[in-house]
Amino acid sequence: MASSILKDRRLSFKQGLYSQVIAGMVARTLTAPLDVVKINMQVATFQSSNAGMFGTYTNIxxxxxxxxxLWKGNFSSCLKIIPHTYIQISTFQHFKQKMADDMGKLNTEKAMKAGAMAGLAATIFTYPLDTIKTRLVCYPFEKSRSPHRxxxxxxxxxxxxxxxRKLYSGLLPTLVGKQI
Incomplete structure (x- = not known):
């Protein structure tokens, strides 16, 4: 009984990665319609942008x-979760080790810096999948009418x-927004 108290029950790196990827894909898939409505509202003409959230949903x-x-671009978003999560976790662990004190501890400021750098690295690497997701959302669902299949x-x-370079259009404002 006493030996079970000392057993390390934390997740391994791989288990944590799989858990975060699956949770991210489920959350992304459940909220995809909101993202599609949001993007349509952002790129809509003045007349159609006055429809509001539920009007935009109905119009779509x-x-x-x-x-x-309502799930246009969801595959791209789910695909992005895999490398984004791996890069973010790995990069955070790397920076955490580099910034830790002699006791292996990080203060709040250093932990935030490590997290910010990890998030930036993951965003830069996976940004093309965001670009294509937005393009897929903006074009008709019917593949014969869309420029992207x-x-x-x-x-x-x-x-x-x-x-x-076009795959990275809008990257700078995205990176700045992640730091605010």
Whole structure:
């Protein structure tokens, strides 16, 4: 009985990673319709932007003809969770070790710095998947009417037609926003 008290019951790195990835994908999938509505409200014309959240939701269903339109870009977002989570956890652990004192402890300021740098690294690496997600949300659900057939073809098209730099459009304001 006493030996079970001393047993380390914390998750391994791999278990923690899997748990965070699965939780992130579930949360992302459940909230995807809100993200689609938000993006549509952000890019809408003046006339359609006055519809409000529920009006925009109704307009998407009417215009797209399928409830699946509320999950446009979700595959890209879920795909992004895997490398983003891995990079964020690994980078945080790296910085935590580098910034720790002789006792292996971090003060609050250093922990926040390590977390911020980890978040920035993960965001920079995975930003192209955010770009394609936004593009997929903005175009019709019907593949024959959309310039992008999916995540991978969309990334390829952007690089081929607009250049690699276009995958990172809006990165700087995103990074600044993460630091505020």
């Amino acid at each position: 269903l009417r215009d797209e003809g399928t409830v699946l339109a 999916g995540v991978f073809s969309g990334l390829y098209d952007i690089v081929k037609l607009e250049g690699v």
